[in-house]
Every structure is written in C-alpha cells, then in structure tokens.
Amino acid sequence: HVPARLLRDDTHLKDVVERLRTVGVDDVFVPAGDAAPPAGPYDGALPVLRRLDELGGPFAHLGITGYPESHPLIHDDITIQAMWDKRAHATYIVSNLCFDPRVLGDWIARIRRRDVTLPVHVGVAGPVQRAKLLSMATKIGVGESTRFLTKHASWFLRFATPGGYVPERLLDRCAEALAAPSARVAGLHVFTFNQIAETERWRRALLDRLGG
Known part of the structure; x- marks a missing residue:
C-alpha cells in the first residue's frame, strides 16, 4: 500500500521501492x-x-x-477517466466499498464500455462490528471524525443499522453481476477494519460452507 500523496519526493519513493523489494514484495496497491x-x-x-x-x-x-459509489470529492466521470489513464501502468483494480448490487454491476459495465479491461477485485467489508466502526470514527479526532463520516456516510449507515449488513447476503445479491465473464472479476478484496482474526475466521467458515 503506497499512498502517492504521502511521498515526500523522488528519493522517498526510491527508498520505499528499495525497502519493499528487499523483503520480496512484488505486489503493491497505489x-x-x-x-x-x-x-x-x-x-x-x-x-x-x-x-x-x-x-x-x-x-x-x-x-x-x-x-x-461516487467519490465524495471527485466526479464519477473523472474517476472512470483516471482508470483509463492508469490502465497501461497497472495490472488490477481494487474497488472501494459498495453495498448496492445494482450500482456495483452498473459500474463494472461502465468501465468495460470504456475498454478498461484490467481485472477487478471487488471490495467488500468483512463481518465488522458496529461498535468497532464507531470506535474507529471517534478515535481519529473530532475534526477527522466529521470528515470520515461525511465521506463515508452512505456505507456507514449500512453498518450502523441493526441487521443492515451481512457479507454473505451482499455477495449473494451480487453473484450474477460478479460471475458474468464480461465483468472480469478476479476475486474479492476484504476490508477488515483491523479485525483481522475475526475476518479470517469468517473467511474460513464461509469457504467450509461452500466446500472450498
């Protein structure tokens, strides 16, 4: 994970690259x-x-x-154009969280119409506890909490509503759109919100139920 806006200069970028290469990393998200x-x-x-x-x-x-789902600060057309501009340099796309199967399916169809052919890893939230998400939002400070909630209000409410979000339910509703060969969905990117152990237990239990 190499956020571009945190890089101080070219020397810093080269240092990050060297450190990652030294420990054998060959896959980075930018x-x-x-x-x-x-x-x-x-x-x-x-x-x-x-x-x-x-x-x-x-x-x-x-x-x-x-x-x-729309970026809180960037117009949809610009985010689609950005993927087009980056396609020659990247090997895959990781989608941000989305809880609406229709929106997700429409978005995949739209980027394919623009000939963005990179495989997509669909971002989904694991079984995150509502209290954990609230804690994260409040611990980052009053000003940052407001910014966090403003940027992510639509999916925050999905967590905050009792019974409002179950990963399996979302995946079932998205199955048709994700399984279409034209979608070129390569897999899932599970957001853990630092609940790594809980998410891994959920992942293994889900695979066991699916026989995989």
Missing part, C-alpha cells in the same frame, strides 16, 4: 491517499505509476483504485 496538501510532488497515483515505469517496473503487480 492509491492517491488523502493527505492534504500532498507531502511532496505526487498529487495522485498516476505520476507515481509513471515514475515506477521509469524505474524499470520494480513490481510485477500494481493495483489501482475504483469507485463504484
């Missing part, structure tokens, strides 16, 4: 990040991706972001 203002000259993911190409392509796999 979002823009939320630092405002940026720590250095990289104001988005695309300049970082281009620079990585200039450095010889040190990673075999490069992920970029996708936004099935």
Whole structure:
C-alpha cells in the first residue's frame, strides 16, 4: 500500500521501492491517499505509476483504485477517466466499498464500455462490528471524525443499522453481476477494519460452507 500523496519526493519513493523489494514484495496497491496538501510532488497515483515505469517496473503487480459509489470529492466521470489513464501502468483494480448490487454491476459495465479491461477485485467489508466502526470514527479526532463520516456516510449507515449488513447476503445479491465473464472479476478484496482474526475466521467458515 503506497499512498502517492504521502511521498515526500523522488528519493522517498526510491527508498520505499528499495525497502519493499528487499523483503520480496512484488505486489503493491497505489492509491492517491488523502493527505492534504500532498507531502511532496505526487498529487495522485498516476505520476507515481509513471515514475515506477521509469524505474524499470520494480513490481510485477500494481493495483489501482475504483469507485463504484461516487467519490465524495471527485466526479464519477473523472474517476472512470483516471482508470483509463492508469490502465497501461497497472495490472488490477481494487474497488472501494459498495453495498448496492445494482450500482456495483452498473459500474463494472461502465468501465468495460470504456475498454478498461484490467481485472477487478471487488471490495467488500468483512463481518465488522458496529461498535468497532464507531470506535474507529471517534478515535481519529473530532475534526477527522466529521470528515470520515461525511465521506463515508452512505456505507456507514449500512453498518450502523441493526441487521443492515451481512457479507454473505451482499455477495449473494451480487453473484450474477460478479460471475458474468464480461465483468472480469478476479476475486474479492476484504476490508477488515483491523479485525483481522475475526475476518479470517469468517473467511474460513464461509469457504467450509461452500466446500472450498
């Protein structure tokens, strides 16, 4: 995970690349990040991706972001265009959280119409406790909490409503859209909200129920 807006300069980027390569990392996810203002000259993911190409392509796999539900600060057309611009540098897309099967299916169809053919890893939330999400929102500070809730109000409410979110239910409702060959969905990206052990137990139990 290499947020572009946290990179101070080219030397910092090279240092990050070297450290990751030293420990054998060959798959990195490059979002823009939320630092405002940026720590250095990289104001988005695309300049970082281009620079990585200039450095010889040190990673075999490069992920970029996708936004099935509208980004709170960026118009939908711009996020779709950004994926088009990045497609030559990346190898896959990770979608942000989405809880509406129709919206998710429409988004996948839209990026395919734009000839963005990168495989998509659909972002889903694991079985996150409502109290955990509330705790995360409040611990990051009053100002940051307001920003967090404003940016993510639609899916926050899905968690906050009792019985409002069950991962399996969402996956069942999305199954048709995700399974279509034209969708090129490569798998899931599970957001754990730091509940790693609980999410792994859920994942293993789900695979056992599916016979896999």
